[in-house]
Amino acid sequence: MATVAKTEGIKAFSATHDWESADYEPTLPVSEMSNPLTRNIDRAPASSIVKMLQACDAQMFQEKSGAAYERLLSDQVAKSLMEVAKRVQLILKNPQDSLIVLSGCGTSGRLAFFITSGFNRELRRLNHSAVCSYIIAGGDRALFSSQEAPEDDPISGALSLKKVSEGKKRVLFIGISCGLSAPFVAGQLDFCLQHPDVYTPVLVGFNPAHQARNEPIPGCTFTFHSVVTKMRELAKMQKAFLINPVLGPEAISGSSRMKGGSATKILLEVVFSAAHAANFSRTPITYNGILQHMRSYGKVLDITYSQTEGIAAVMEAAGRSLQCGRRLCYLSWGFLGLLGLIDASECKPTFGADHKDIQGFVGGGCKELGNKEGDLNLMGAESGIAHIDFLHNVLPCLTDKDTVLLLYSHSDDVDEVAKLARRVREKTSNMHAVYHQTDGDTAAQQGEINKLCSSTLNFIWPQATPASMGLQHMWELSTKLVLNAVSTGAHILKGKVYQNYMIDLQVTNSKLYCRAARLLQRLSGHPKSLCEEALLKAIYQVDKLTEDIMTCNLTTHTHTARKVKKVVPLALVCLLTGYSIKEAQSHLEQKPIVREAVEACLREQTLFSGSL
Ligand code: F6P
Numbered sequence: 001m002a003t004v005a006k007t008e009g010i011k012a013f014s015a016t017h018d019w020e021s022a023d024y025e026p027t028l029p030v031s032e033m034s035n036p037l038t039r040n041i042d043r044a045p046a047s048s049i050v051k052m053l054q055a056c057d058a059q060m061f062q063e064k065s066g067a068a069y070e071r072l073l074s075d076q077v078a079k080s081l082m083e084v085a086k087r088v089q090l091i092l093k094n095p096q097d098s099l100i101v102l103s104g105c106g107t108s109g110r111l112a113f114f115i116t117s118g119f120n121r122e123l124r125r126l127n128h129s130a131v132c133s134y135i136i137a138g139g140d141r142a143l144f145s146s147q148e149a150p151e152d153d154p155i156s157g158a159l160s161l162k163k164v165s166e167g168k169k170r171v172l173f174i175g176i177s178c179g180l181s182a183p184f185v186a187g188q189l190d191f192c193l194q195h196p197d198v199y200t201p202v203l204v205g206f207n208p209a210h211q212a213r214n215e216p217i218p219g220c221t222f223t224f225h226s227v228v229t230k231m232r233e234l235a236k237m238q239k240a241f242l243i244n245p246v247l248g249p250e251a252i253s254g255s256s257r258m259k260g261g262s263a264t265k266i267l268l269e270v271v272f273s274a275a276h277a278a279n280f281s282r283t284p285i286t287y288n289g290i291l292q293h294m295r296s297y298g299k300v301l302d303i304t305y306s307q308t309e310g311i312a313a314v315m316e317a318a319g320r321s322l323q324c325g326r327r328l329c330y331l332s333w334g335f336l337g338l339l340g341l342i343d344a345s346e347c348k349p350t351f352g353a354d355h356k357d358i359q360g361f362v363g364g365g366c367k368e369l370g371n372k373e374g375d376l377n378l379m380g381a382e383s384g385i386a387h388i389d390f391l392h393n394v395l396p397c398l399t400d401k402d403t404v405l406l407l408y409s410h411s412d413d414v415d416e417v418a419k420l421a422r423r424v425r426e427k428t429s430n431m432h433a434v435y436h437q438t439d440g441d442t443a444a445q446q447g448e449i450n451k452l453c454s455s456t457l458n459f460i461w462p463q464a465t466p467a468s469m470g471l472q473h474m475w476e477l478s479t480k481l482v483l484n485a486v487s488t489g490a491h492i493l494k495g496k497v498y499q500n501y502m503i504d505l506q507v508t509n510s511k512l513y514c515r516a517a518r519l520l521q522r523l524s525g526h527p528k529s530l531c532e533e534a535l536l537k538a539i540y541q542v543d544k545l546t547e548d549i550m551t552c553n554l555t556t557h558t559h560t561a562r563k564v565k566k567v568v569p570l571a572l573v574c575l576l577t578g579y580s581i582k583e584a585q586s587h588l589e590q591k592p593i594v595r596e597a598v599e600a601c602l603r604e605q606t607l608f609s610g611s612l
Pocket of ligand 1: 105176180
């Protein structure tokens, strides 16, 4: 049974499937479409926001006969997962001179790191050599902070793959690009295709192959689309693999950190768990085993969203903090902490947030996480991610207006959790917790921590979980869903979303630039050329575009855009009102809630055109 059918309240939402019809936003790939379920998410109260997110997530597991697209539970997806798991198993069996590389940009790269670390840790526990490595566009600093520009660099993608696999005779390369769009990953896949004796390429993404990005990549003879086309040919001979189920549009259009990120985690964990079980416990890799494992992730959605009211309460608290310019901090222990860091880092490109709006802190920071480049405090003391950084930089100025969310599980050092919770409670009563435990296990300090917190999302997981799926994987996915909901909802409540569009996105790479231009077209109704002009004027803060600006390339535009705030709202106000950049800026200052500013302009425009 499809997960979506389980919860009564969800039925109403799931009735709308029109995004699958051929004439629904026909020029857009699914990953960029707007989801009909969330069209009014910007005006919904917190509990409805959570329900909409639940309905969107449930789309991942929908099984429809005769559906236009392959889905997570489709036959072909399960078969490809089996084949890739067999390749992983071969490397586990004979690790010498072999390597598995996971790579991606933004959240996809962060999840590459997350999954690689978890798998290698498990191998080391069994005294097996680590066989997995990760690459993230922009290097390790992109693990914990938003670095969008490196996504556009296919050469650096290929070089980083060459470097990490130097001297290896057999490499299974898994490139992740939710939108089948990142030039960085396209460069790596192309490199694999040029060296088929060593590299077997696997692509994970969430659009049908024909929707892969087909824009020219400066300096390259290939596009993402042409690489995918070659891979499809090779896939017939199992020399390349495509794992690209469609998940339905994201709840916030284009926000692939949400379903895209969750599905990446699910698919790769299924592959690695199956290979691991085959190698260490002689459990054969079977079609049914793969499918059953996938379905068990659907249950994680049910368990997590069974606490809608609790999630909504944390979302409201976080929303209040952001509305008054205060912050939300995730304090965590162990690997759940990495999910907090991942969630926080995406808020900058998605909502134009400041890096201090939502921050994650995990026990010993980088030391604990084991990233390749070690301690990253180069980014400045203020950006430290360890608890010690929280204690020095954040705790002294915390007030009730800030929200603190503890993320921990029964297997963490709960004494430590209680200690830190007491210190936080001295500064703010606005502390909440997400706590995972198994049925029957209780930590002595749990009661005290609960009392210190204004609310606790206590997830109790059944002991008898499907053998193939670690409890930790469930806790992780569940935590990811909660954090995505809280940070997305808090930004919605702050007015950073219009309908279901990110209206204050950063324009820091080519994909985001195109997304911004498209959004301007959609909201203003003006032609593409005018919208791009307005976008450039906002980026360069000028009322007239000079020859110099017009001849700059896209990289210069996106590089310049990094330094400007509210680029898209600014361009939109100019487009709708004819204001100069200065006037538009002062208009936005008077109406700091971006959604309200945009609505006011749209209203004026409608009145104006009505009176003509
Ligand atoms: O460029 C920003 C971004 O959209 C991130 O938000 C996202 O995680 C990253 O790009 C990677 O996108 P994709 O997985 O589609 O390549």
